Amino acid sequence: MNLTQELELFPDHTVTQMLFKEVKNAAELRQSAVDGRINGALINPTMLVNPFQVLVAANKAVHLQLIGKMKTRSLNSEIIFNLSPTNNISEAFKRFGTSDGDESVMLVVVHCKNESQLLEDIAAQVDGRQVPVEDVSWLSDLAKIRKLFKVAPQEETCGTLLDAVVCRMAIKDVM
């Protein structure tokens, strides 16, 4: 049910995504992440079109960490910041991070290869039902995503909504 992808540019870094529904302890999870007891990014899956979005955000976060140019204080918060189309950090957390009442959570962990125990330990902290990561498309709030990313209908005639979103994420620093 997990989705695992090695970052080709950074072979020491692998990204695993885990999707949970019917989550009962979102507030507690968020606090654990803030306190550093969960070494992962907790994302609001309704703002995701596709898991590829998370991979693009994670790859950029690892890159910026290595060259010392992160805009936030940790790799996990940088992943959340990179998902947003704007450079406003608090807005990025509000929209793309988990909020206290959320019933679904995408848990993203950047780790070394073969760390299944670590992943199990992190997943065990979620009080919810794990579902396949691909199911995220059922949760996407497409109207909200189109509005936040300012995607007009004509853009979707020449590419997917995912392309539109990923392009904005990739180049927001120079817009």
Added chain:
Amino acid sequence: GGNMAPEKSATVPQFLRGAELVKQGAEARVYRTQFLGRPTIVKERFSKRYRHVALDEKLTRRRTVQEVRSILRCRRAGIPAPAVYFVDYTSHCIFLEEILRSSTVRDHIASTQQSASCTVQELDRDQDRELVQEQELEQLAQQVGQILAKMHDEDVIHGDLTTSNMLLRRSPEDRGSDLVLIDFGLSYISALPEDKGVDLYVLEKAFLSTHPHTEALFQKLLKSYSASSKKSSAVLKKLDEVRLRGRKRSMVG
């Protein structure tokens, strides 16, 4: 970290050593690879040794920025261009969606022309085929004219229009093809008819020298441009002026 100057990352150039080199240009190398599990094209700009280091850094960065900005501007307007996945401003690399099932307009025109001219037997059927191919190329020229009109109406000047910088992508269900513009490295934003006229002049030069006997075809392209663009008459007037200047210059030598 801290207040030290940001390091130049060596990871991307190192990664590219294992990728397939598609093209070695004067200012950039183009690679094909997998990135985040997807077929991806990487464009790596490199330094010109004879330029001043700091100035060179600045110019190369500016080109990279211009390229991704123009791509987004086109896509917003519904003009197909490859999606951008990642940009590394330290090694001047752009990671782009690979346009699958595509060939350059250059290769498409060349192969169509070739198959039309190498037929000797069965004259009647060949004449039919030649007619079909001619119509097909005219349709393509019209498509190019339309897309360039749309691009210029968005005030994007491509800066390096050639038939190699246009890809013809076959749709999955084989319902025709669409055009995808690539290589915006020399692009910029301008509303001036002069800049748009020069953009078309560059294409005309490249088109006619790459594809012999296509004067009529290129006229079709311009006609379609003219019909599709709101501001075409000023642009085509400038194109005429630029042509004249070009001719005078070549007479002087």
